[in-house]
Ligand code: IPM
């Protein structure tokens with residue numbers, strides 16, 4: 001089959017790691033007889049520098065004309081003034097809204113070979129394997145905001161509608177069906193009205209899935225239980241801002257941010273796939289970034305947008321083998337151990353796939 005993939009490398013280490021993800025997809029193409037056509041687009045700080053906007057129209061059109069989007073990272077010290085009118089993050093937020101990417105899926109699975117890399121005790125971590133599903137186009141990140149009283153008062157608005165809650169909770173229940181059939185819906189229903197609507201709606205959706213057990217947890221308690229009993233979670237579903245915070249917390253369970261992929265999914269097959277780490281400007285251009293988060297994001301692209309499950313598993317297996325054989329980029333290596341570069345890690349994984 002033929003597939004069109006938009007590649008938005010963005011800033012910092014974004015282009016370096018997406019180049020490796022692309023290389024791995026090319027290897028998948030060769031091994032399984034698919035043709036991938038990659039087309040590059042500008043996003044983030046680099047787009048601000050060259051086009052004056054974080055998401056040029058041409059990039060949006062390119063994404064709309066593609067089967068899926070491979071995304072790197074946006075941002076860096078150069079564009080870091082929070083009061084600036086144009087900011088790199090706007091590119092990502094506009095893409096999410098424009099492509100209808102309402103659900104952000106972050107699988108957090110502890111790589112056994114890296115159990116010592118986490119700051120949390122191995123005994124607590126053992127068996128950790130969860131999906132965090134974050135609502136991505138609603139809530140306080142997209143509500144009305146502003147200033148009044150001559151700038152001395154600021155407000156942000158959190159808004160949710162029933163359909164927005166229903167679709168993401170449904171997706172969580174569907175995902176749980178393919179796993180341990182347990183969903184934890186996270187809210188702050190003891191205080192927030194949006195959370196009360198969230199809980200009501202989640203409870204109603206849960207009735208459509210009698211085979212899935214749905215429990216509710218307050219977000220503050222969830223933050224605590226994530227590091228206390230991480231292995232007990234299967235699928236967590238929550239609203240946009242809670243999900244933003246909890247997914248960063250959950251990522252630490254896997255040892256390194258460099259390892260984790262994410263999928264931002266729309267109705268239908270469109271998706272945007274990005275490692276959860278940022279643009280890491282401090283190590284950009286040195287060839288030492290860990291490409292595994294980007295490569296595993298390419299595996300999610302194969303699975304969720306292209307429905308190529310065997311190919312997705314082959315990529316995941318190749319990554320696991322590489323780690324089991326002891327190959328490490330600097331971020332996941334023991335202090336004095338030998339390490340490989342971004343390029344070597346990507347090349348090794350791609351070679352295994354061709355073999
Ligand atoms: C993420 C990032 C983004 C978010 C930023 C870059 C706007 O932190 O994907 O979690 O908060 O949604």
Ligand code: MG
Nearest residue numbers: 244245247248
């Ligand atoms: Mg975040």
